[in-house]
Amino acid sequence: MGISLNKMMTLFLLGLLCTACGTTTLAPELPVESVEKYAYHQEQEGFTLCLKPLSDPAQLDEYFGDNLIKKGLLPVFVVAQNRNSMETYLVSPDSVSANLSTDQDTGSTGGSALVISSVEARKAAHEQDYSGVRLAIIVPVLLPVAFVDWGPTEHSKSVQHNIISKAFRKKVLSPGQSCAGCIYLKLPPGNAYDDTVTIILDIEKLKGGEPLRFSFPVTMPATISKEGKK
Numbered sequence: 001m002g003i004s005l006n007k008m009m010t011l012f013l014l015g016l017l018c019t020a021c022g023t024t025t026l027a028p029e030l031p032v033e034s035v036e037k038y039a040y041h042q043e044q045e046g047f048t049l050c051l052k053p054l055s056d057p058a059q060l061d062e063y064f065g066d067n068l069i070k071k072g073l074l075p076v077f078v079v080a081q082n083r084n085s086m087e088t089y090l091v092s093p094d095s096v097s098a099n100l101s102t103d104q105d106t107g108s109t110g111g112s113a114l115v116i117s118s119v120e121a122r123k124a125a126h127e128q129d130y131s132g133v134r135l136a137i138i139v140p141v142l143l144p145v146a147f148v149d150w151g152p153t154e155h156s157k158s159v160q161h162n163i164i165s166k167a168f169r170k171k172v173l174s175p176g177q178s179c180a181g182c183i184y185l186k187l188p189p190g191n192a193y194d195d196t197v198t199i200i201l202d203i204e205k206l207k208g209g210e211p212l213r214f215s216f217p218v219t220m221p222a223t224i225s226k227e228g229k230k
Contacts, residue, residue, distance in 0.1 A: 026158075026161070026162070026165075027062065027063050027064055027065050027158075027162045028062065028063065029063075029166070030054075030063055030077055030166060030180070030182070032079055032178075032180050035048055035050055035079075035081070038050035038051065038052050038079070039051075039052070040052070040216045040218060042214050042216070043083075044212045044214065045084055045087065045212065046082070046083040046084030046085070046087070047080070047081070047082055047083065047084055047087070047089060047203060047212055048079075048080070048081040048083060049078065049079070049080055049081075049201060049203075049214045049216075050078070050079040050080075050081075051076055051077070051078055051079075051199060051216050051218065052076065052077040052079075053074060053075075053076050053077075053218060053220075053221050054068075054074070054075045054076065054077055054182070055069055055074060055221035055224055057069070060075070063162065063166065064159055064162045064163065064166070065155070065158045065159045065162050066125070066155070066159045068125065068159075068163075069187070069224055071124055071125050072124060072186060072187045072188075073121055073124055073125065073163075073184050073185070073186065073187065074184070074185040074187055074220075074221075074224065075163075075166070075182040075183075075184055075185075076182060076183050076184070076185060076199065076218070077180065077181075077182050078096075078168050078180065078181060078182065078183055078201070079178065079179075079180045080173060080178060080179050080180070080203075081173075081178040082173040082174065082175055082176065082177050082178065083175075083176070084175055085175050086175065087175070087205055087206075087207065088172060088173065088174050088175070088205075088206045088207065089172070089173045089203050089204065089205060089206065089212070090170070090171075090172055090173075090203070090204040090205075090206055091168075091170065091171055091173060091179060091201075091203055092170040092171075092204075093115075093117065093118070093167070093168045093169065093170065093183060094170070095201060095202040095203070095204070095211075096115050096168070096183050096199065096200070096201050097115055097199075097200045098114060098115045098185060098197050098198065098199050098200065099197070099198050099200070114185065114186045115183055115184070115185060115186075115199070116184050116185070116186045117184075118163055118164050118167035118182075118184065119164075120184075120186070121163050121167075121184035121186075122160040122163050122164055124186065125156060125159045125160050125163055126156055126160065163182075163184070166181060166182045167181050167182055167183075167184075168180075168181030168182055168183050169181055172206065183199075185197070187224065195219060195220055196217050196218065196219055196220065197217075197218050197220060198215055198216065198217050198218070199215075199216045199218050200213065200214070200215050200216075201213075201214045201216075202214075
């Protein structure tokens with residue numbers, strides 16, 4: 001005996017309910033290491049900044065739930081420490097830029113690798129859920145379901161959550177305080193980037209005066225080019 005339309009719709013609604021009840025997988029936090037362990041670290045007036053590009057596929061899978069390189073994203077872990085006993089500083093992702101120039105004093109953003117916001121990075125990691133299309137193929141009477149926007153997959157939701165939760169955020173650092181988080185570089189299609197990208201961070205002094213400018217000529221990890229050749 002065939003399944004009635006009502007039963008089909010009931011099964012469909014049960015499946016939709018199960019999908020909605022899916023849980024988001026939370027990845028562990030990135031560990032903060034001692035300054036000396038970071039290949040890129042600088043200090044000015046007692047304020048220290050460290051950078052660590054994250055390109056190892058196993059590491060990306062552990063901390064983000066997916067290999068973000070394949071999605072055209074390179075997370076760069078930033079650690080900021082205020083060891084100045086007098087000054088208070090403001091750190092912000094809005095003060096981060098990247099360029100391909102060897103002139104480290106130019107703060108322009110451009111070229112083949114760009115700093116993007118965590119919201120833009122989250123959008124780049126979006127994967128559409130096509131459950132409705134699959135259901136319509138199996139049960140043609142559910143064809144209208146194929147045109148419903150099911151949003152991101154559960155896997156995609158987890159990856160997007162991890163991108164946002166690990167983002168470098170605006171924060172005031174009083175003497176002795178520190179913070180850490182990721183900025184995101186958007187890699188171009190075909191991996192048409194230069195070997196070195198200069199990442200620039202401007203740190204504002206809340207009491208006024210010239211901000212601290214940190215310039216890091218970062219060598220693009222070899223694992224990125226390997227991914228591009230696959």
